[in-house]
Amino acid sequence: xQKLSLKNVTLGYGETIVLSGIDIExxxxxVIGIVGPNGCGKSTLIKGITRVIPLKGGDILLNEKSIKGxxxxxxARTVAVVPQSAVLPEAFTAFEIVLMGRxxxxxxxxxxxxxxxxxxxxxxxxxxxIHLAQRRAGELSGGEKQRLTIARALAQKxxxxxxxxxxxxxxxxxxxxTLELISELCKKEGWAVLAALHDLNLAAQYxxxxxxxxxxxxxxxxxxxxxxxxVNVKRVYGADVCISSHPVNRLPVTLVTGNRWHNxx
Amino acid sequence: xxxxxxxxxAIIMTAEKxxxxxxxxxxxxxxxxxxxxxxLLLLVIFFAVSMGSSSIPFSTTISILLSQIPxxxxxxxxxxxxxxxxxxxxxxxxxxxxxxxxxxxVAGATYQGLFRNPLADPYLIGVSQGAGLGAxxxxxxxxxxxxxxxxxxxxxxxxxxxxxxxxxxxxGKVGKSLPxxxxxxxxxxxxxxxxxxxxxxxxxxxxxFRGMSSWLLGGFSSPKWIHVWITLPVxxxxxxxICLYGRSLNVMQFDEEQAQQLGINVEQTKRILLVVxxxxxxxxxxxxxIIGFVGIIIPHAVRLIWGPDFRFLLPLSILCGxxxxxxxxLLARTVMPPxxxxxxxxxxxxxxxxxxxLLKRKKKAVF
Numbered sequence: 001x002q003k004l005s006l007k008n009v010t011l012g013y014g015e016t017i018v019l020s021g022i023d024i025e026x027x028x029x030x031v032i033g034i035v036g037p038n039g040c041g042k043s044t045l046i047k048g049i050t051r052v053i054p055l056k057g058g059d060i061l062l063n064e065k066s067i068k069g070x071x072x073x074x075x076a077r078t079v080a081v082v083p084q085s086a087v088l089p090e091a092f093t094a095f096e097i098v099l100m101g102r103x104x105x106x107x108x109x110x111x112x113x114x115x116x117x118x119x120x121x122x123x124x125x126x127x128x129x130i131h132l133a134q135r136r137a138g139e140l141s142g143g144e145k146q147r148l149t150i151a152r153a154l155a156q157k158x159x160x161x162x163x164x165x166x167x168x169x170x171x172x173x174x175x176x177x178t179l180e181l182i183s184e185l186c187k188k189e190g191w192a193v194l195a196a197l198h199d200l201n202l203a204a205q206y207x208x209x210x211x212x213x214x215x216x217x218x219x220x221x222x223x224x225x226x227x228x229x230x231v232n233v234k235r236v237y238g239a240d241v242c243i244s245s246h247p248v249n250r251l252p253v254t255l256v257t258g259n260r261w262h263n264x265x
Numbered sequence: 266x267x268x269x270x271x272x273x274x275a276i277i278m279t280a281e282k283x284x285x286x287x288x289x290x291x292x293x294x295x296x297x298x299x300x301x302x303x304x305l306l307l308l309v310i311f312f313a314v315s316m317g318s319s320s321i322p323f324s325t326t327i328s329i330l331l332s333q334i335p336x337x338x339x340x341x342x343x344x345x346x347x348x349x350x351x352x353x354x355x356x357x358x359x360x361x362x363x364x365x366x367x368x369x370x371v372a373g374a375t376y377q378g379l380f381r382n383p384l385a386d387p388y389l390i391g392v393s394q395g396a397g398l399g400a401x402x403x404x405x406x407x408x409x410x411x412x413x414x415x416x417x418x419x420x421x422x423x424x425x426x427x428x429x430x431x432x433x434x435x436x437g438k439v440g441k442s443l444p445x446x447x448x449x450x451x452x453x454x455x456x457x458x459x460x461x462x463x464x465x466x467x468x469x470x471x472x473x474f475r476g477m478s479s480w481l482l483g484g485f486s487s488p489k490w491i492h493v494w495i496t497l498p499v500x501x502x503x504x505x506x507i508c509l510y511g512r513s514l515n516v517m518q519f520d521e522e523q524a525q526q527l528g529i530n531v532e533q534t535k536r537i538l539l540v541v542x543x544x545x546x547x548x549x550x551x552x553x554x555i556i557g558f559v560g561i562i563i564p565h566a567v568r569l570i571w572g573p574d575f576r577f578l579l580p581l582s583i584l585c586g587x588x589x590x591x592x593x594x595l596l597a598r599t600v601m602p603p604x605x606x607x608x609x610x611x612x613x614x615x616x617x618x619x620x621x622x623l624l625k626r627k628k629k630a631v632f
Contacts, residue, residue: 014440050526076528083526089381089518091573095289103516104528109509117288133289156527 002028002159002192003063004049004079010057011041011048017056018044019216026160028190031183033197033207035227037237040213042196043084046162049194050079062160076104080158084165084196086149090138094148097137098124101155116155123154126181142169150178154185161186163195167202175199179206200254204228205246212236228252295577302584306363309588313359313595314351318602321347358488361496361552362594363587365485366559368500368549370586372542373560374567374578375507378514379538380445386561387546390452391429394459396550397481399425401466404477418480419492419551426547429455434539443535482607483556485594492552503545504583510538511576518573558612559586559593562620569623589616 009022019041026032034042047053049060051067060067062078080101088097101123102116124130127147132140140148146169153161163182167175183206186193197203203210204224212220212227214236220227230243233254242255315326325343329351332341372387380389388394403421433455437448467477479486513534517524521531546560563586564578571577593611600606 047522052522052525071528072525072530073528076526079526081523081526083523086523087520089573091568092515092518093289096574099289100516100519100527103512106512111292112288112290114288 001063002078002190003061004160004192004194005061006049006058007061008058009045009048009055009060011044011053012056013044013053017216019048019213020057021217022058023218024194024211026192026194028159028192029187030209031186031193031195031207033195033203033210034213035197035200035203035210036213036219041216042213043164045213046081046164046194046196049162050081051075073104076156078158079160079162080153080156082146082149082153082161082163082166084168085142086145088137088140088145088148090136092137093133094124094129094135094137094140094144095120095133097148098129098151098155101152104156119157120151120155123151126154126185127151128177143171143174146170147174147178150181158191160192160194163193163197165196165198167197167199175202182206200228200233200252204251204253205249224251228254290574290576292577295571295574295581298571299577299580299584302581302588306584306588306591309591310359310363313362313591314355316595316599317350317355318599319350321351326351353490354488357490357493358485358594359591360493361485361488362590364493364496364500365549365553365556366563366586366588366590366593367504367583368496368545368586369556369560369590370563370567370582371504371507371579372546372549374564374575374582375514375538375542376560377564378517378575379535379542380449381518381520382449383565384561386557387542388555388557388560390448390543391433391456391459392426392543392546392550393555394456394463395429396422396426396547397555398459398463398466399423399428400480400554401463401470401477404473404480405466405470422554423547423551426550427543429459430539430543430547442532443539445535479607480554482609483554483612484597484605484608485553486605488552496548496552499548500545503541503548504579506541507538508579508583510534511574511579514538514575514579553608555609556590556612557609558616559590562616563589566620566623569626 004024004026006022006024010017010020011022012018022045024032034045036042044053048055049067051072055068062070062075067075098120099112099116102112102119106112106116121130124133127150129144129147129151132144132148137145137148146166150166161182166182167178170178179202182193182195185191195207207224209222210224210227211218212232219236220232228243229252230241233239233241233243240257242257244253244255245251246253311326311330314330315321315323325347329343329348333352369387373385376385376387376389377383379385399421400418402425403416403418406417433448433452434443436455437443437451439447467474470477513524513529516527516529517531517534519527525531564582567578567581567585571581590612593615594608596615597606597608597611
């Protein structure tokens with residue numbers, strides 16, 4: 001049973017406060033989406049949970065243990081991050097990069113054994129990157145790199161997974177495949193998943209609950225139908241959109257209306 | 266028939282390549298290479314001790330070296346001068362060159378890894394400029410120190426090198442973290458400032474100018490055993506500590522945020538590696554002078570041959586740096602005797618073409 005809880009969390013850089021009063025609870029088997037305009041603090045939240053930036057207030061609990069009292073390695077064994085447009089060292093092969101996901105599980109001076117290799121191969125097969133195994137990271141496309149970082153996160157064998165725009169470099173097919181894979185693993189492995197997403201349609205299709213952030217605070221939280229409404233999108237993003245419902249599953253679909261057609265051209 | 270066979274084998278080979286999911290960490294080959302390099306290092310030491318302005322037969326060198334081992338009685342059939350040349354002059358010189366080469370190469374690899382910058386070398390954040398200024402001041406002070414038969418130049422160079430980096434470190438620190446870009450900028454700026462003072466002192470120094478400028482280009486013209494005994498523990502222990510951080514450096518080749526999310530304590534690792542790499546560089550520089558090129562090129566050459574994995578890159582750099590600098594020093598003292606060519610000139614003149622050859626041969630991303 002995995003559980004990530006944020007209790008009245010305040011985060012920021014130096015003197016600047018980016019997020020405050022954040023309460024979130026995520027359990028095994030749940031995919032929670034975080035949406036909100038650029039600069040609303042989605043990436044900051046992920047950095048805070050993995051202690052890349054220190055907590056300014058409140059507490060974050062990983063399976064009931066505060067991140068304040070555990071080592072960076074303990075955090076990495078529980079939480080894996082798929083970063084937004086990851087920097088990958090160009091000279092390393094894809095295989096070596098995925099194997100580095102095993103880092104938190106290895107003892108001092110221990111070398112990767114057959115077990116780690118098997119885990120890495122399985123992770124690459126799941127993310128459709130196994131054919132890239134011997135290629136150097138410098139030769140890969142943005143989408144291939146993105147899938148490789150997902151494979152690395154899988155190799156990390158976490159209980160909680162944080163995704164920062166996991167689909168930003170992917171074409172529509174890989175966007176679907178990636179999110180399908182994550183929701184499937186979420187159910188099968190009992191992961192607790194927190195995904196920062198730009199695309200409101202993908203968020204509505206793949207998340208049980210959506211948290212909408214605005215100006216460093218939680219603006220609204222609930223099911224896709226409750227959160228993704230024309231009024232909320234107008235108030236948070238300042239954009240005029242139409243919200244329709246999906247013909248197959250009745251989930252909200254955000255439609256953009258181009259001005260040139262609107263004017264009757 | 267032959268064609269069919271070769272096609273078949275080609276197909277089998279590609280098929281094998283496709284299913285090659287064996288451990289990509291090819292440690293067996295790399296460990297074998299390390300053993301080979303270690304044997305080569307011993308041979309090179311032995312060779313360099315025998316060679317010189319007065320060439321000594323290998324058999325005599327072996328006998329003299331063996332006679333140094335206690336409880337081993339070797340019949341003495343050589344002159345006292347020969348023994349002095351071997352044990353008093355060449356041996357400490359060769360060992361010092363080896364230690365210096367090892368220190369510069371491993372410190373260079375560490376800096377390149379920490380700064381994720383292929384242009385980084387051990388002198389990037391001010392060690393050399395600080396040591397240079399210290400040495401020049403040491404030259405100008407008209408007192409001859411006989412403190413442990415160390416001269417003032419070495420002591421001041423060591424203090425200068427460490428002092429400069431300490432200043433850079435305190436200037437570059439932002440709160441509790443240590444942003445690498447700020448550190449480089451502080452290092453470059455302080456380095457320029459210190460170089461300006463050094464240059465001014467050099468041109469106004471008059472007759473001691475020659476001595477100073479040849480020190481600044483590096484070399485081991487007056488080696489003493491005490492130099493070896495001081496640098497040996499510092500460099501051995503320092504290099505060992507750095508080698509333990511191979512995996513952390515690998516993971517830190519992602520950015521710092523990802524490294525932290527993979528469980529590396531980034532700030533602590535940076536601090537330890539910076540301090541240790543700087544310490545061994547300062548120790549090396551204070552007796553060898555500012556020998557360029559080794560610290561930047563040896564790690565790259567190793568990377569070209571054995572790949573970017575720091576767990577192998579660091580120890581292999583130590584061995585290659587040792588071998589390279591011993592051979593360079595041998596050339597520096599034997600090419601046109603009795604004049605010695607400054608070591609910095611030799612390392613670049615002979616090392617650069619070799620490196621360019623390696624670079625040309627392998628046209629893939631190495632860093």
